[in-house]
Amino acid sequence: MSITATPTRSAKALYFALLACKPAEQARNAAASYLDEQLKTAANSPCDLPDDPLQLATWSSQQAAQVGHRYQAYLESRQNGTARRYFHNKAHAQYFLKGVAPTKLVDGAWLYGLLAHWNDARFNTLVRTYLEELGEGLAEQNHVVLYRQLLANHVGEDWQALDDPYFVQGAIQLALAEHAEHYLPEVIGFNLGYEQMPLHLLITTYELAELGIDPRYFSLHITVDNAHNGHARRAVQAVYDAWPHLGDDDTFYRRIRNGYCLNQLGASTLSVIDEFDPRQEVIKLLQEKGALGHLMHVNRCRFAERTVNQWLANPADIPTFLAVLEQRGWIKRHQDPRQSHFWQLIEGERAPMFGVFNAHERQLIHDWIAGDWVSPASSTRPADTRCLPDRPSSSQPPLSGSDVDEEARLLHQQLAGLTDRQAYMNRLIPLLSPRCQDSAAGLLATRLFCQQFNRGSAHA
Ligand SMILES: [Fe+2]
Known part of the structure; x- marks a missing residue:
């Protein structure tokens, strides 16, 4: 309707x-x-x-x-x-x-x-x-x-x-x-x-x-x-x-x-x-970096008679720039990326372009260059879906810090004044909404909501 x-x-x-x-x-x-x-x-x-x-x-x-x-x-x-x-x-x-x-x-x-x-x-x-x-x-x-x-x-x-x-x-x-x-x-x-x-x-x-x-x-x-x-x-x-x-x-x-x-x-x-196209993603990435990057290079190298800054200045030129880098051997597709000069420029703490690309962006560039190349170190072992190889470092903080305690204190204070069960749940429900349910206050509200819900009146 x-x-x-x-x-x-x-x-x-x-x-x-x-x-x-x-x-x-x-x-x-x-x-x-x-x-x-x-x-x-x-x-x-x-x-x-x-x-x-x-x-x-x-x-x-x-x-x-x-x-x-x-x-x-x-x-x-x-x-x-x-x-x-x-x-x-x-x-x-x-x-x-x-x-x-x-x-x-x-x-x-x-x-x-x-x-x-x-x-x-x-x-x-x-x-x-x-x-x-x-x-x-x-x-x-x-x-x-x-x-x-x-x-x-x-x-x-x-x-x-x-x-x-x-x-x-x-x-x-x-x-x-x-x-x-x-x-x-x-x-x-x-x-x-x-x-x-x-x-x-x-x-x-x-x-x-x-x-x-x-x-x-x-x-x-x-x-x-x-x-x-x-x-x-x-x-x-x-x-x-x-x-x-x-x-x-x-x-x-x-x-x-x-x-x-x-x-x-x-x-x-x-x-x-199905739609993933690694080359297209690399082009998009370089176009984004080029917005500022075309002002950052010292123009020592020229490719097809154009400086790096000139190549990066126009987003429409990036696909051709990548092709030129491949022709010049700076990018060697379907080989170990460490063999590519372009990769050597961006990977490693001493690399000239260290920090320009974050870890996810480097992964994209690495995997695009590698293409069909398979690292001898890579394993084809069956996946263990129980393994947790990269346990998160950014989990929601428990309600223990002083600022977050203040939110918890306020919520408990507001709830303490509510004797009616429906009013109590009504106060909690907005904190369980999609926009804040994963916040510290939302998680606390969810736990309190569950305590009441599990008491069984819904089964009555
Ligand atoms: Fe789910």
């Missing part, structure tokens, strides 16, 4: 507007218009849900079994020496982590609007799923905190410069968070789609670990989304729990279906993986 006729914004603008401290009314209206538009597209999308909602549990189990069989076939092929299916190298994996960042950083957001109904048994499973997305207030289990750590270790903040399609899923999730009251079947349908375990989650987890990237964010979803008793099973149960006793069954299920199909819109895991 349309709440207003406010013109719809771009997904990216809407995403950041809804993540603002307190979204303006205009942003909330735009979110409703945006959802209406996306739902029109979803309604015309192919859908693999069974026609009979009573078949949903069977359908979910069958999907999980199929995924399991395909994953076993993948593992067997890898054990027989087949190359990684998704990530050619670490730079490719980092590109993927960046491309899906806008979605992962609002993980679970579509369920936020149901917190207001924490005491309604119909939504018990969905509220519980949301609280688990938040790690029940424990930073080490909070999905957004875990993803932020992955970004800090492998991507940085570059994801904010991504184009609109990468923000479509995040914008949808945040819009559902704002308007759960008006899009309840769509929220439940979206959840049904999001929580089924896809094959790409299993393969991604395996290959990230193989490349030495901590896969915990992904492996956590394998365990919690299982079809037997995890989020996938609960997502089916949530459809039945919320099924209306009055009203039109067909309309309810059609809206569930449309919400389910929202999952297919915008950039996806597979589209991000």
Whole structure:
């Protein structure tokens, strides 16, 4: 349903507007218009849900079994020496982590609007799923905190410069968070789609670990989304729990279906993986560096009768500049990058260009130069998805520092004055929102919310 006729914004603008401290009314209206538009597209999308909602549990189990069989076939092929299916190298994996960042950083957001109904048994499973997305207030289990750590270790903040399609899923999730009251079947349908375990989650987890990237964010979803008793099973149960006793069954299920199909819109895991073009990424990187870099070189070297500054001054010249560097032997593709003079200029503390490129950017340049070359030191051992090779260094601080203590003290003080349980939960709910649930105050509020929620009144 349309709440207003406010013109719809771009997904990216809407995403950041809804993540603002307190979204303006205009942003909330735009979110409703945006959802209406996306739902029109979803309604015309192919859908693999069974026609009979009573078949949903069977359908979910069958999907999980199929995924399991395909994953076993993948593992067997890898054990027989087949190359990684998704990530050619670490730079490719980092590109993927960046491309899906806008979605992962609002993980679970579509369920936020149901917190207001924490005491309604119909939504018990969905509220519980949301609280688990938040790690029940424990930073080490909070999905957004875990993803932020992955970004800090492998991507940085570059994801904010991504184009609109990468923000479509995040914008949808945040819009559902704002308007759960008006899009309840769509929220439940979206959840049904999001929580089924896809094959790409299993393969991604395996290959990230193989490349030495901590896969915990992904492996956590394998365990919690299982079809037997995890989020996938609960997502089916949530459809039945919320099924209306009055009203039109067909309309309810059609809206569930449309919400389910929202999952297919915008950039996806597979589209991000497929589109990676390392040469294009290196060109983009040098174009960005060239904005200032064309004023920084001493013009000692000339390539094709032009100085480095002249090459860098015009972004359109960068592809030709790279080709000239290859022709001159400064870049030797498909060989050990250490054989390339260009790499020697940027890698190492004594390198003339030390510090110009950060670790993620050097990884990209390294892997592009290396191309098909395989380091003899690289291992083809099966991935151990339990290994945590790069445990994060930037985890959320516990509420122990003086400034953070002040927030905690204030929250406890405000809660102490509330004798009514609903008022107590109402005070906490804004702190569990997608925009602040991974902050220290948000984590504290989540723990307090869980204590009350787990007391069992929702089961009454
Ligand atoms: Fe999650």
